[in-house]
Amino acid sequence: MTSLILASQSPRRRQLLEQVGLTFTVKPSSTEEIFDKNMNPEDLVQKLAREKAADVFQQFPEAVVLGSDTVVAADGEVLGKPKDDADAKNMLRMLSGRTHQVHTGAVILSKGRETSFAETVNVTFYPLTETEIDTYIQSREPEDKAGSYGIQGLGAVFVKRxxxxYFSVVGLPVAGVVRALKEHGLG
Incomplete structure (x- = not known):
């Protein structure tokens, strides 16, 4: 039987796949994420997801490999994971009281087949105070999150709409992935 491999170390993606009852192994990709500022965000997340999936697929060519990536975009600027607390603070200030987009790409590779797609979600934040931002940064939650927040955690209180x-904002368009996995002989 063909096995599914998640090419990501994201605990959120792992939880989402477990939530829908999929059996899989985790083999994080060792590729370095390089953001091409000239690419539109939907193409960028698919490119990054493809690179992760391809890296792992080379090692396990008999498996079905899922790669995914998420970025946040505001005013045409792509926001990845923050470099440090100051970067997180700047991102959260940028998102405060405004609508931004969360783009999540998924790529599934199997022998002779590739499926690639991206989901875009509009997220609107309430206006944030400096104290709210500072307290959130002190929680350490923003450290490994695109756009410096996690909708499934403490960052949920920032989200107006x-x-x-929703699952794409968490990090994986799970319904689309499950449907695509059927095309690859899984599910």
Whole structure:
């Protein structure tokens, strides 16, 4: 039987796949994420997801490999994971009281087949105070999150509204992935 490999170390992606009852192994990709500022965010997340999946697929060519990546975009600027607390603070200030986009790409590779897609979700934040931002940064939650927040954690209190797939904001368009996995003989 063909096995599924998640090419990501994200605990959120792992939890989402477990939530829908999929059996898989985790083999994080060793590729370095390089953001091409000239690419539109939907193409960028698919490119990054493809690079992760391809890296792992080379090692396990008989498996079905899932790669995924998420970025936040505001005013045309792509926001990845913050470099440090100051970067996180700047991102959260930028998102405060405004609508931004969360783009999550997924790529599934199997022998002779590739499926690639991206989901875009509009997320609107309440206006944030400096104290709210500082307290959130002190929680350490922003450290490994695109756009410096996690909707599934403490960052949930910032979110006034979302338009689109909640799970894509968490880090994986799980319904689309499950449907695509069927095309690769899984599920």
């Amino acid at each position: 979302i338009e689109g797939d």
